[in-house]
Amino acid sequence: MSFDDDLLGEVSRGARALVICPDIRGAKHDLDAGSRLEEACGLALAIGIEVAEAFVLPVRDVKPNTLFGAGQVDNIAAKCELENAELVVVDGALSPIQQRNLEDRLKRKVIDRTGLILEIFGERAATAEGRLQVELAHLDYQQSRLVRSWTHLERQRGGFGFLGGPGETQIEADRRMIRQRMSRLRKELEQVRRTRALHRERRGRAPWPVIALVGYTNAGKSTLFNRLTGAEVMAEDLLFATLDPTMRAIRLPGVEKAILSDTVGFISDLPTQLVAAFRATLEEVTAADVIVHVRDIASPAAAAQKSQVLDVLRELGVTSDDGEEAPIPIIEAWNKWDLLDEERIAELRDIVDGDANIVGISAVTGEGIGRLVDRLDELLTVGSKLYHITLPAGEGQKVAWLHAHGQIVSQSDVVTADGAGGISDEDATDSGPQISYEVRLSPKEYGRFASL
Template identity: 45%
Template sequence: MRVVVLNIGSSQFSDNDCTREYLHLAESNGYEVCFVYLASVKKPSPKTYIHSGAVVSLKSVCDDLRPDMVVCSRALNARIQRNLEKALCVNVVDRTELILSLFEKRATSSAGKCQVELARLSYMQTKLVRGWTHLERQRGGIGLRGGPGETQIEVDRRILRENIHKTKHKLDKLVKTRRLNRQRRQSNRPYVVALVGYTNAGKSTLFNLLTQSTAWANDQLFATLDPLVRRVRYPGLNTEVVLVDTVGFMRDLPEPLVTAFHSTLEEITHSDLILHIVDCGDPELHQKKQSVNDALVAISAQDIPTFTVYNKADLNPDFSVLGDADCMVSSINSTGIESLVQRIAQHCQGSE
């Protein structure tokens, strides 16, 4: 599917890294990006977010390239999205819908699929406006019928509320099962290590090395959605170590997704040690590291002992760590893995 990316920033020249990340997000969705339109917006237009001159210019691009859709780097309210679609004569997808679409592709477990479905239903509620509903493009999936209009909006709202209630009920059952499994693990007093980090920092590849497993790892955003749990026993330890690979973080994650995945992130708060995985070759290393730290504060996990693990050392051999709780590894050539395992073992012994 060919798409034009509408990248909105406060300046056309200061958001290169955000542009790169959003392009990666679109490509991870399987889209072919045929053009990137940069729009500088200091004060959003109440009608189309970008200003009228940019709308005309973007319409010209769409007329020439005939993309299947325009994907916007910002979350848009329903009226702005509708107005842009009318002006451009092409479907418009905002940041929230793009991330939701990617999460739908990545979810494999019942809990993961249920959480994504709940997030999508919550998002769809925000897209109902008089004279146009976002559900018109998705009617077949949720059993809606009839044409647009005020009465139809009420029908849409009622069906969405019912579906949200059913999905929440199903998710509650799955969450209870997950908590029971966690309680069984805790009854055996295992030492739990959670791997966290910005999406695509290499958590799953490192997880596979530390556990000798074959979980799917790829150079794509949100390759892991469902928490993976493996038991390992390291030399010199009298107890098993439970390693948990968690969903990656990203700046400005849509609120419906954060809410829906709260039970998944809960796994982090029950760990004895957090390994914060950072891509040491990323030019936005410090900003992304802070984004993850802010997320840990949001889920009340900031007081759990944390090692910062700078991954992908093979791509940045000149990088050096400063803190005592920092270490460098390469998941590709296994550099620093033995040292990291020793540090995990030492911390485990010290906590017994």
């Protein structure tokens, strides 16, 4: 086996698996055990694994060698035989020793939460940065597990050859090769980040506002993205259906063009190896003019999921501490309204009607989308000002632009070429009729007009 082989092995699509959620006494989680188990099953389904059985397993005392007690391991083995399961998914972090010992005892492949999410990210990442980040995270995960999988690691290398000094064991050589590859990946990533920063800066100079969709994984962001843009971004009932930022232009009633950005879904207990990759995909959010927090309001864990999202946004500096005005306005889109019963809708209706920044929607049926669009339009044009602009009557293109992008309050003929505090056409001749416009524009639209 070469150093860059997947130490997790191929997780075959269609493989039958037991999904186990360890409920460790004293451990703190934002989600309850039932919600965590449901999420673990969703992760397994996202990679094409067939869930034969799923259950929560209480763990009073963590066993260093196997995590579970001996009797529990025997019961898991019996369930594997009964369900004909070839894979065991443990929704938690397993040490290399625990993973190896469980595989020895169960005679089956064992994969933990980190390994499972890495498999999903590896399959779904599409951009250059996404692939580099996932490979880097995968290598970081692999190097701690060399001892588990490789049977030749006790051999020593000789003192000759380009690689390896006298007495260097195979495992030391392989770890060094992984470190070298990780170093190269970090350099490539730095270059990609610099390029993205330049693109983001260029977009920041453009007059078009940016709307970022954020939310817990499987909340319906991509479905909403497709509904608003008419695009065909992958939108399935799967966790992490979207891993790479996607952007499209949309038009609002008072804004000729806005950029809508779809982002990776948030998730609890994200593996540490993927934190950097995850945060990099959220850099676009920090430059947004408005954030739409898409929530699966039909989920029993909706409140805990909201807490997870807000914690990450706070760390990114997008939201501020309680009591302070948020740097970027946030709209909550309570999605999957169509899955609620009448009683639940009645409970939530008063909340939605009493808060302008909460909109009940169904991205699937289109319910509430019009109200969401109107609210976005209000927020993006809230800074609009009344500008006095004087143009030669023959400037048909600029006049048409003002009518298309602004709200013309009034217009009148003038004699002079000076627009009295507005914009005048310096290239115009002194003779010829001039028209003065009072037009309402957002600061970005005014900047765009000034550059025409």
